[in-house]
Amino acid sequence: MVTYIDGRYVEDADATVSVRTRALNYGLGCFGGIRGYASDEAGQVLVFRLEDHVRRLARSASMLFLKLPVAEREACDAILEVIRRSQMHQDVYVRPMVISASTELSPVLREQDSSLIIYSLPLQRYIDKESINVCVSSWRRTSDNSIPARAKPTGIYLNSALARREAFDNGFEEAILLTERGYVSEGSAEHVFMVRDGVLFSPPSTEDNLDGITRRTLIELATKDLGFEFVERPIARTELYVADELFLCGTGAEVTPVNSVDRRTVGEGGVGPITARLKAHFSDVVRGRVEHRRQWVTPVWG
Numbered sequence: 663m664v665t666y667i668d669g670r671y672v673e674d675a676d677a678t679v680s681v682r683t684r685a686l687n688y689g690l691g692c693f694g695g696i697r698g699y700a701s702d703e704a705g706q707v708l709v710f711r712l713e714d715h716v717r718r719l720a721r722s723a724s725m726l727f728l729k730l731p732v733a734e735r736e737a738c739d740a741i742l743e744v745i746r747r748s749q750m751h752q753d754v755y756v757r758p759m760v761i762s763a764s765t766e767l768s769p770v771l772r773e774q775d776s777s778l779i780i781y782s783l784p785l786q787r788y789i790d791k792e793s794i795n796v797c798v799s800s801w802r803r804t805s806d807n808s809i810p811a812r813a814k815p816t817g818i819y820l821n822s823a824l825a826r827r828e829a830f831d832n833g834f835e836e837a838i839l840l841t842e843r844g845y846v847s848e849g850s851a852e853h854v855f856m857v858r859d860g861v862l863f864s865p866p867s868t869e870d871n872l873d874g875i876t877r878r879t880l881i882e883l884a885t886k887d888l889g890f891e892f893v894e895r896p897i898a899r900t901e902l903y904v905a906d907e908l909f910l911c912g913t914g915a916e917v918t919p920v921n922s923v924d925r926r927t928v929g930e931g932g933v934g935p936i937t938a939r940l941k942a943h944f945s946d947v948v949r950g951r952v953e954h955r956r957q958w959v960t961p962v963w964g
């Protein structure tokens with residue numbers, strides 16, 4: 663496997679940073695998560711919304727006084743090159759990061775310390791179940807005015823990890839976090855969608871959650887391709903208990919139906935009909951089977 667680090671392509675084992683980096687000591691950095699999907703064409707891999715992911719990474723970096731050290735086009739090319747050099751012909755996950763590589767003491771953010779790292783790994787399902795049982799976490803989502811969730815900062819994932827640990831310890835597969843105000847924010851690494859009376863709902867990114875690319879994709883697919891009604895608005899915790907359908911989504915999680923919340927079965931349980939349609943359509947889109955959505959996929963090979 664090959665990793666890109668500041669313009670060089672090296673074997674994973676040689677892609678090292680100092681134990682003194684501010685990225686390690688203080689969590690100073692931000693990252694992205696991108697998927698490539700094996701397509702119906704033998705050996706081909708299609709990267710989903712590559713430019714959008716790189717643009718978000720660049721914006722995240724600038725929000726944190728870091729900087730994508732190369733042009734966005736160059737970062738896109740490096741991502742494709744990492745996949746190629748790692749000989750990936752299967753479903754793949756790519757992790758680009760912009761970190762503070764400074765080894766000085768004290769947490770200080772400076773554009774000139776920015777380092778770009780890109781690695782990949784084979785990844786099929788991130789959540790390996792048809793539908794999952796989730797809880798509402800006792801941990802609140804870090805407020806956007808404390809650490810901007812919008813920037814996908816590395817350090818904020820301590821919040822996600824605490825919520826996941828609590829969920830696992832209590833026998834759940836995932837956690838939904840509320841904002842300090844008590845409204846639904848997001849899962850540990852996923853956005854939340856709810857269906858009530860045939861209408862889809864999801865909280866806006868002003869509810870301390872990431873500006874999600876899968877979420878935006880699903881809104882467009884639901885409204886434009888499948889003709890569903892969608893409303894963006896805050897969601898109360900107790901609405902989760904009376905939803906007809908619920909699902910989580912994200913680059914890793916794709917579309918993951920929720921079977922129960924806090925041990926209350928959602929609708930009929932399992933996978934609801936609207937969720938099933940969206941999930942199937944999303945899967946066709948990412949594998950390049952939907953002609954009018956092919957602008958969202960970038961071929962890696964050939």
Ligand SMILES: Cc1ncc(COP(=O)(O)O)c(C=O)c1O
Pocket residue numbers: 695822848849850851852853871872873874875876877911912913914
């Ligand atoms: C906290 C958080 N929320 C939501 C998501 C889903 O966002 P996206 O669809 O852009 O991957 C992720 C994953 O990247 C995440 O880490």
